Amino acid sequence: xxxxxxxxxxxxxxxxxxxxxxxxxxxxxxxxxxxxxxxxxxxxxxxxxxxxxxxxxxxxxxxxxxxxxxxxxxxxxxxxxxxxxxxxxxxxxxxxxxxxxxxxxxxxxxxxxxxxxxxxxxxxxxxxxxxxxxxxxxxxxxxxxxxxxxxxxxxxxxxxxxxxxxxxxxxxxxxxxxxxxxxxxxxxxxxxxxxxxxxxxxxxxxxxxxxxxxxxxxxxxxxxxxxxxxxxxxxxxxxxxxxxxxxxxxxxxxxxxxxxxxxxxxxxxxxxxxxxxxxxxxxxxxxxxxxxxxxxxxxxxxxxxxxxxxxxxxxxxxxxxxxxxxxxxxxxxxxxxxxxxxxxxxxxxxxxxxxxxxxxxxxxxxxxxxxxxxxxxxxxxxxxxxxxxxxxxxxxxxxxxxxxxx
Numbered sequence: 001x002x003x004x005x006x007x008x009x010x011x012x013x014x015x016x017x018x019x020x021x022x023x024x025x026x027x028x029x030x031x032x033x034x035x036x037x038x039x040x041x042x043x044x045x046x047x048x049x050x051x052x053x054x055x056x057x058x059x060x061x062x063x064x065x066x067x068x069x070x071x072x073x074x075x076x077x078x079x080x081x082x083x084x085x086x087x088x089x090x091x092x093x094x095x096x097x098x099x100x101x102x103x104x105x106x107x108x109x110x111x112x113x114x115x116x117x118x119x120x121x122x123x124x125x126x127x128x129x130x131x132x133x134x135x136x137x138x139x140x141x142x143x144x145x146x147x148x149x150x151x152x153x154x155x156x157x158x159x160x161x162x163x164x165x166x167x168x169x170x171x172x173x174x175x176x177x178x179x180x181x182x183x184x185x186x187x188x189x190x191x192x193x194x195x196x197x198x199x200x201x202x203x204x205x206x207x208x209x210x211x212x213x214x215x216x217x218x219x220x221x222x223x224x225x226x227x228x229x230x231x232x233x234x235x236x237x238x239x240x241x242x243x244x245x246x247x248x249x250x251x252x253x254x255x256x257x258x259x260x261x262x263x264x265x266x267x268x269x270x271x272x273x274x275x276x277x278x279x280x281x282x283x284x285x286x287x288x289x290x291x292x293x294x295x296x297x298x299x300x301x302x303x304x305x306x307x308x309x310x311x312x313x314x315x316x317x318x319x320x321x322x323x324x325x326x327x328x329x330x331x332x333x334x335x336x337x338x339x340x341x342x343x344x345x346x347x348x349x350x351x352x353x354x355x356x357x358x359x360x361x362x363x364x365x366x367x368x369x370x371x372x373x374x375x376x377x378x379x380x381x382x383x384x385x386x387x388x389x390x391x392x393x394x395x396x397x398x399x400x401x402x403x404x405x406x
Contacts, residue, residue, distance in 0.1 A: 023268045024263060026270070027272050027274060030157065053125060064114075084122070088238070126161045130166050142171055148200065152201060165204070177206065178191070178252060205256045212226055214231065260283070274302055288327060292327070295328075299329065300331050302382045304384055306336045306337075328341050366378045
């Protein structure tokens, strides 16, 4: 059976879900989001995606013999040398077993030097500021501050740049990221797990670390600190990997993965994924296990581009589709098709939109076939983070309208 999805109906559901001020609403921002920031000609992207960031690093460090040796070992281990997350994960796994000798021809000293060199190169590339004026990040944060909520909005991100922090502060939105203090902020696990934060503070959870996080040894204990500035020539706590460090329960990584799980397990929680390709198995596991435990939760993945790669009969996001076809409360929208309630179907307009739908219709592009019984196909491009935040900007104030309509 071929399914078709009415875009207006589902956009109306999305608008209504985001309008609730007493339910848990969250956003998961990943590597695709910085690509939506408009930049002057020749300056785009503000921050490259994972593939292009890796290519930049491979080119920048190609004169480093130790780095070249590491890449060769990455290939031998059947990891992807075009993915910095695989490279860093592999490097850190070698560090853990390198004490007192060499591993794959690299000593602990060389491996730790490589970690610092790689992190410094990443920081050099992504320590940037949003351009002046309105950006998709600013539109998201303006929507967050537009209404008083009984449940704080939670923003999860795998990005280790400071773009979310900048946009929150530009909009004067108070937020809590797990750290407390001013001079050398430390991670407060109790405040996170016991939810001891004012409701009007947005929560910001940086699952893969940040370019201004550092691990320092104090009294033989490794402690994570956050500094207001980015320190040069330091080993930033960037961990786009599943490594569970020695003090795993005290380290932010597992605590923040747990927070993602707890968020989805709340009654009627609603999480929107933006710029996420579903290539992180550990995050996927956390999302799916929580969705299975809580049938009232909903996760919506907004994917950039069409269901299949243009010009090729290849799925754009195969892992996302596989998961969504099995899990009823994980929906995935691409530009031309969607998996909703495990059903794959094309976007199609069954009727002309009425005046009440005019606000939503502008987010649907339609095309009418020339057949005897014309079919109105449609595209919904909210997988573009810029288009999605335009949607948020347009629905500011909807919550009060919904509450007044009985």
